[in-house]
Amino acid sequence: MGTYVPDTREEQLELLKEAGLSSMDEMFSMVPDNVRLKEKLNLPDGMSEMEVLKEMEKTASKNTAFRSIFRGAGAYNHYIPSMVESVLSKETLQTAYTPYQAEISQGVLQSIFEYQTGICELTGMDVSNASVYDGATAAGEAVAMCRERKKNKAVVSEAVDPGVIETVRTYCYGNEMELVTVPAKDCRTDMDALKEALDDSTACVLIQHPNYYGNLEDAAKIGEAAHDVKAKFIMSVNPFSLGLIKSPAEYGADVAIGDGQPLGLPLAFGGPYLGFMASTDAMKRKLPGRIVGQTVDGEGKKGYVLTLQAREQHIRREKASSNICSNQALCALAVGVYLSSMGSEGLKQAASLSASKAHYMAGELSGLGFKVISDDFFNEFVTESDKDTAVILEALEEKGILGGLPLDKNRILWCCTEMNSKEDIDEAIEIIKEVC
Amino acid sequence: MLIYEKSRKGRGCQLLPKCDVEEYTPDKAHLREEAPKLPQVSEVDISRHYSELSRKAHGVNDGFYPLGSCTMKYNPRVNEKTAALAGFTAIHPLQPEHTVQGCLQVLEEGEKALNEITGMDAFTFQPAAGAHGEFTGLLLIKAYHLANGDTQRTKIIVPDSAHGTNPASAVMAGMSVINVDSDQSGCVDVDKLRQLCESEEGKEIAGLMLTNPNTAGLFDPNILEITDIIHSCGGQVYYDGANLNAIMGIARPGDMGFDCVHLNLHKTFSTPHGGGGPGAGPVGCKEHLAGFLPGKVVRKGEDGALHLVKPEKSLGEMKNFYGNFLVVVKALTYIKTLGAEGIRNASENAVLNANYMMAKLRDKYDIAFDTKICMHEFVMDLSRLLKETGVSAMDIAKGLLDHGIHPPTMYFPLTVHEALMVEPTETESRETLDWAIDVFLSLYEKAYSDPEALHRAPETTPVGRLDEVGAARHPVLRFTEE
Structure with missing residues (x-):
């Protein structure tokens, strides 16, 4: 049996005696007999570290780690600089709690302040919070923060990631906001349908950029349409694209959100990732979650604290802007290290590499007779062909390649990143050619 | 100093290969013209920066962290x-x-x-x-x-x-x-x-x-x-x-x-x-x-x-x-x-450690609701201490920082006025508990002998008590180049 209790059995009994207790049973006397567990938990016996490690390795080996990945759709296989893992393994930063005691938490607080700065730089927005759970929950929170008296309707494009839409739907199921989705036409938000959905009761419009299908949207125009009915414009963006593509601020967004996973976090079967949230200065007191601010101590020395806490649950209880208390601080740290390692040039290079590979692959697939539905896309695109998607994807899988995400029988959503070399792409194309 | 302040034009890390396909440039309508101002730093700058940040923090694997309601137990490797x-x-x-x-x-x-x-x-x-x-x-x-x-x-x-x-x-x-x-x-x-x-x-x-x-x-x-x-x-x-x-x-x-x-x-x-x-x-x-x-x-x-x-x-x-x-x-x-037995054992020792600490502290500190036995945590009510010495739960908490102990949860639950909620967890040894008990008791004495010292605490941390009111009144929430 493994244990992390340092004291020996004898020492434990000594403590018990000195606490004035005769037995463990007496110690638990507050727990009434009628709810006491009479039997031992039905769980396997404990194990030594070596055995546990072996068992978990065996479990992990039942997964297939693909050597070449062309699938994105909300989780992206990007290069993670060595420095990220190195910093995240620092036990102090890893094992600290939320920085309630600022005097001994300056390291954590400063890293969050730096993260907030990075998110503001990327998105062009004025204020960032310390992060939320993931991109989908960020969307749920963003919609809720735009609600106003007499403005209870959220309009969401169906060109947003379906996992994000479903999460927003759940948040709206909770807080009883009305959710209206606007169809996508040719893998883009249908402008006419959008305008039809807008009215005075619209609190916000949510789009994704690049959208779920990889396409760039006419974001500025959508933003204008939202503002015309005094609704807030929320853009869910792939932060990785911001090295190359205009920032949400430039398109007129009031709130910018997204999933930070592409910035230094592994695929990890879907989590932990991080949701970032940034807004205009005017909306900062509506942001949910932790926010770190700069201040001084009694001697004028610069320091950082959790701030604007009047928004939060531990002060406001049922009047809080959200129930969120933890952020994803360690993931935010990863993003901070990632952005420092890449720098503006590196991020631009990585974004450009990803987009270039995707456009190359789209061209090659088009050469094989696939219809590329997307045109103005970043690093994801949709193809359509008569060939059954399952046949194509199975052929790739056999060779250790994870192909794009099947959208239906004939359509595939592909993704390329800087991790896909020309050689890898050519290999995949050859395999596809053989089955088509 | 922020990593942004350490930035020097032209510095950076070489992480990615050259492009091996035709380079794509987005349409002008979408092309970002002004790059985000991210730090330009070398790998060694980054490595030392985060080592420095790590030194200015306290994790449970560094030391005692009896933060009530948060169960700060050791995180196994x-x-x-x-x-x-x-x-x-x-x-x-x-x-x-x-x-x-x-x-x-x-x-x-x-x-x-x-x-x-x-x-x-x-x-x-x-x-x-x-x-x-x-x-x-x-x-x-x-x-x-x-x-x-x-x-x-x-x-x-x-x-x-x-x-x-x-x-x-x-x-x-x-x-x-x-x-x-x-x-x-x-x-x-x-x-x-x-x-x-x-x-x-x-x-x-x-x-x-x-x-x-x-x-x-x-x-x-x-x-x-x-x-x-x-x-x-x-x-x-x-x-x-x-x-x-x-x-x-x-x-x-x-x-x-x-x-x-x-x-x-x-x-x-x-x-x-x-x-x-x-x-x-x-x-x-x-x-x-x-x-x-x-x-x-x-x-x-x-x-x-x-x-x-x-x-x-x-x-x-x-x-x-x-x-x-x-x-x-x-x-x-x-x-x-842990297995079935280890899991029960963890809870038993979590409750044992809390009872031991409470028993050793109750002669001086008032225990909320005056219970004789507690579960995995207990709440001290410092209202009397505050009344008699002017030293608050906050002051005692800040005093603990100077001894390398992360303070208990303060002012919670709301049902107790000057609350300090102590949760030692099962992964602390007897020596750690004894040492922490001594520190708690010495701070209690100090509240009577030298309350001013506790109002000044902490004095050994990277910064002293910070101006939270000022931070909220004039929010500075990101770095901006001057």
């Missing part, structure tokens, strides 16, 4: 090792099912273990944190009532000693909050509760949220009566698992009459807090709620393989994908390491 296996980290969440059988096995084994520990029938791992779990649990209750046509059940009862997240979660779930006072012993006032539930309002009650043991470290002796009262009026009972570390292998929420629970894997199951996340807040429930669970659950098919299955009346998705998966890997590693 092997957990980090298993969660870093490429067989877990390199797996795309949308891979075909037959290529993720290992991940599904983690979720399946995790669910079985948590069912057994809590006495529940099913779990979802989708909630990313405790508060997210509360929100999920309340939506489960909401979905259940709506499915029964009970549209009028929109009120949730929350004791005044509850965590602030409880009422905030209720509002997110579209419910209104009825606060009930605690009785003099710090537990739920059963008579008042019965009155409320038997009144006309009883028909509007969706349920009750409860932490047991509660935030004062007391196990509610009337727990069966309480859950019975709620069920009798048609409500559901929600267990806030924040304090589960007190009772593993001793008692189970499922046997106390609770219908659903959330657990904090980052508290009870030893996964690191990461300076405020990522955590994991899986939600478990009894059979009658299981069909409403969000996301997908893992079930074994007739083919012997594991499958992701959407519960038939699922309330929706709480977030994308399946939750903070790597955190679940860590927690499962912990459960496997």
Whole structure:
């Protein structure tokens, strides 16, 4: 049996005696007999570290780690600089709690302040919070923060990631906001349908950029349409694209959100990732979650604290802007290290590499007779062909390649990143050619 | 100094290869013209920067962290090792099912273990944190009532000693909050509760949220009566698992009459807090709620393989994908390491360490509700000390910082005025407890002999007490170049 209790059995009994207790049973006397567990938990016996490690390795080996990945759709296989893992393994930063005691938490607080700065730089927005759970929950929170008296309707494009839409739907199921989705036409938000959905009761419009299908949207125009009915414009963006593509601020967004996973976090079967949230200065007191601010101590020395806490649950209880208390601080740290390692040039290079590979692959697939539905896309695109998607994807899988995400029988959503070399792409194309 | 202030034009790391295909440039309408101003720093600059930040922080693996209600137990290293296996980290969440059988096995084994520990029938791992779990649990209750046509059940009862997240979660779930006072012993006032539930309002009650043991470290002796009262009026009972570390292998929420629970894997199951996340807040429930669970659950098919299955009346998705998966890997590693006996042993020692500390401190410090025995944590009430010396709970907390101890939770629960809530956890040795007790006692003496010194504390930390009012009044929330 493994244990992390340092004291020996004898020492434990000594403590018990000195606490004035005769037995463990007496110690638990507050727990009434009628709810006491009479039997031992039905769980396997404990194990030594070596055995546990072996068992978990065996479990992990039942997964297939693909050597070449062309699938994105909300989780992206990007290069993670060595420095990220190195910093995240620092036990102090890893094992600290939320920085309630600022005097001994300056390291954590400063890293969050730096993260907030990075998110503001990327998105062009004025204020960032310390992060939320993931991109989908960020969307749920963003919609809720735009609600106003007499403005209870959220309009969401169906060109947003379906996992994000479903999460927003759940948040709206909770807080009883009305959710209206606007169809996508040719893998883009249908402008006419959008305008039809807008009215005075619209609190916000949510789009994704690049959208779920990889396409760039006419974001500025959508933003204008939202503002015309005094609704807030929320853009869910792939932060990785911001090295190359205009920032949400430039398109007129009031709130910018997204999933930070592409910035230094592994695929990890879907989590932990991080949701970032940034807004205009005017909306900062509506942001949910932790926010770190700069201040001084009694001697004028610069320091950082959790701030604007009047928004939060531990002060406001049922009047809080959200129930969120933890952020994803360690993931935010990863993003901070990632952005420092890449720098503006590196991020631009990585974004450009990803987009270039995707456009190359789209061209090659088009050469094989696939219809590329997307045109103005970043690093994801949709193809359509008569060939059954399952046949194509199975052929790739056999060779250790994870192909794009099947959208239906004939359509595939592909993704390329800087991790896909020309050689890898050519290999995949050859395999596809053989089955088509 | 911020990493942004260390930036020097032209510096950087060489991380990526040259482009081996034709370079693509987006249309002018979308091309970013002004690059984000990210730090331009060399690898060595980065390495030293974060080492410096690490020195200006305090983690539970550095030293004693008796932060009540947060269960700051030691975070085992092997957990980090298993969660870093490429067989877990390199797996795309949308891979075909037959290529993720290992991940599904983690979720399946995790669910079985948590069912057994809590006495529940099913779990979802989708909630990313405790508060997210509360929100999920309340939506489960909401979905259940709506499915029964009970549209009028929109009120949730929350004791005044509850965590602030409880009422905030209720509002997110579209419910209104009825606060009930605690009785003099710090537990739920059963008579008042019965009155409320038997009144006309009883028909509007969706349920009750409860932490047991509660935030004062007391196990509610009337727990069966309480859950019975709620069920009798048609409500559901929600267990806030924040304090589960007190009772593993001793008692189970499922046997106390609770219908659903959330657990904090980052508290009870030893996964690191990461300076405020990522955590994991899986939600478990009894059979009658299981069909409403969000996301997908893992079930074994007739083919012997594991499958992701959407519960038939699922309330929706709480977030994308399946939750903070790597955190679940860590927690499962912990459960496997400890086994049935080790898990009980952990709770026993958590309660033992708390009782030992309380016994040694009670001669000086007043214990809230004056209990003789506590569960895994206890609350000290420093009102008398403040009155006699002018030294507050805050001052004692700051004094602890100068001794390298992370202070207990301050000013919580709200039912105690000058509260310090102490939760030593099971992973502290006798020497650590004895040393901490000495520090607590010496600070008590100091409050009488030299209160000024405690008002000045801390004096050995990288910064002194910070101006929080100024920070909120003139918010500086990001670095800007001058």
